[in-house]
Amino acid sequence: MKELTDSAIRASFVNCSKGEASRLSVPRDLADLPWDDLDFLGWRDPAAPQRSYLVTEREGEPVGFSLRVAPRGFGAQHRAMCSICLTTHSSDGVALMVGRKARTAGDTDNTVGEYICTDLSCSLYVRGKKRVQAGGRMQESLTEEEKIERLQRKLSAFVDKLFQ
Numbered sequence: 001m002k003e004l005t006d007s008a009i010r011a012s013f014v015n016c017s018k019g020e021a022s023r024l025s026v027p028r029d030l031a032d033l034p035w036d037d038l039d040f041l042g043w044r045d046p047a048a049p050q051r052s053y054l055v056t057e058r059e060g061e062p063v064g065f066s067l068r069v070a071p072r073g074f075g076a077q078h079r080a081m082c083s084i085c086l087t088t089h090s091s092d093g094v095a096l097m098v099g100r101k102a103r104t105a106g107d108t109d110n111t112v113g114e115y116i117c118t119d120l121s122c123s124l125y126v127r128g129k130k131r132v133q134a135g136g137r138m139q140e141s142l143t144e145e146e147k148i149e150r151l152q153r154k155l156s157a158f159v160d161k162l163f164q
Contacts, residue, residue, distance in 0.1 A: 001038040004055065004062055006030065009041070012055050012064035014102035015162065020066065024053060037127050039152055042120025044069075052097055052120060058159055063102075065162055070096035070113065083115045084154045085122035085147075089132055093118055102163050112161040126151050 004012075006026050013021040027033070027043050040056035055064040072095070080094035081087065098113035117125065124130035126147045140147065 001035055001040065001057060002062075003033075003035045004030065004041065008062060009055055009064060012062040013053075013066060014063050015100045016066040021064070024051075024066070034124070034129065037123055037129055039123045039148070039155060040120075042116075042122075044118070044120070054097075054099075054120065056155060056159060058156075058163075063159065065099045065102075065159075067097040067099040069118070070098055080115065082117045082122060082125075084158065085117065085126050085151050087117060087122065087125040087132060089117065093132065099162055101161075112158070112164075114158045122151060122155075123148075 009026050009030075010021045010024070013024075016024075025045050025047060027041075033041070040054055042052065042054045045051040045053070050069045052067045052069060053064060054067060055062055057063070072092075078091050079088055080091065082089070082094050087093075094115050095118045096113050097116045098111050101110045101112060116122070121130050125132065127144060142150070
């Protein structure tokens with residue numbers, strides 16, 4: 001992924017208002033991020049943990065989405081798998097993240113969700129740059145490049161749904 005600035009990130013959001021994009025908290029360590037290892041920039045809002053943000057490239061341009069973490073049900077501890085990178089986590093390592101579709105402002109009930117790693121580090125898990133505490137990656141015969149391509153296809157499919 002190309003390195004992005006604070007202003008480019010804020011301008012990329014397509015499913016929230018310009019005012020909402022101007023108020024969201026962008027990571028402060030942008031210059032220190034491993035941009036060459038990222039397929040998307042994802043982060044949780046430290047002031048509002050139910051909010052997360054995802055910025056990726058679509059047709060060569062950055063596009064950003066405001067997502068909310070769906071409330072969890074009550075029940076036994078379980079393991080869950082991210083539908084983007086296929087990393088398995090303990091019960092709180094994956095969450096349903098839901099975003100409004102990138103349409104008109106009045107389409108508030110038109111949302112799409114996907115089960116994603118709660119730390120949004122999918123790119124680093126696939127590349128072996130980050131490891132899961134409990135859970136992990138399944139043993140696969142795919143090369144790292146093939147895993148990255150699969151992640152990019154799954155991410156692209158999620159983004160396409162957000163644009164439908």
